[in-house]
Amino acid sequence: MNKTFVVGIILILIGIAWGLLLDGIGMREWLLLLSGIVLGIIAGLVQRWAVVRQRLGLITPDKKRLWIIGVIVVLVIVKVAINVFIPSYLATSNSGIYLSIVYAIGGLLLGHALYLRFKPMPQPAKLRDNRM
Numbered sequence: 001m002n003k004t005f006v007v008g009i010i011l012i013l014i015g016i017a018w019g020l021l022l023d024g025i026g027m028r029e030w031l032l033l034l035s036g037i038v039l040g041i042i043a044g045l046v047q048r049w050a051v052v053r054q055r056l057g058l059i060t061p062d063k064k065r066l067w068i069i070g071v072i073v074v075l076v077i078v079k080v081a082i083n084v085f086i087p088s089y090l091a092t093s094n095s096g097i098y099l100s101i102v103y104a105i106g107g108l109l110l111g112h113a114l115y116l117r118f119k120p121m122p123q124p125a126k127l128r129d130n131r132m
Contacts, residue, residue, distance in 0.1 A: 002116055008109030012037065015102045024089035024096070032082065032090055036100050037107035043075045044111015052115070079104060 019025050019033065050067035053059045059067075079100065083091035090096035 002113045004109050004116070005113035008106045008113060011102055011106030011109065015099055015106060018095075018099055018102070022089075022093075022095055022099070024093065026089070028086070029088050029090050029096070032086065032088055033100065033103045035082065036079065036103040037110070039075055039078060040104040040107020040109075041111040041114065043071045044108040044113075045115050046071045046111075047108075048112050048115035075104065075108075 015033065019030070047068050050059065050064045050071075054061055054064035083100075088096070090100050
């Protein structure tokens with residue numbers, strides 16, 4: 001098993017235990033936390049995709065940085081928008097906000113580990129030379 005996967009699972013398990021200890025967590029909050037995991041997994045997949053593309057020589061290191069930072073910014077914007085449009089205990093309490101962050105980071109690490117399961121197809125040298 002991958003260390004990144006194990007750390008992601010541990011973070012989510014800690015989040016579950018922490019969520020069970022909080023009084024204000026209902027079905028809506030658990031669904032919002034699940035959406036945080038899904039968004040984190042998607043962000044992790046995109047970030048790992050950018051890293052692999054850069055290692056294959058298909059994008060520059062600056063474009064890789066842009067992808068990684070851009071995905072984090074989009075993740076934060078979407079999470080804030082969800083908290084604004086769907087008011088819940090998670091959006092109004094410090095513990096809830098930190099719990100959402102734990103779930104999002106756990107999902108991000110799971111996304112990284114999930115992408116590592118796939119072996120990227122090496123691109124022919126012609127395509128590498130014609131990159132934009």
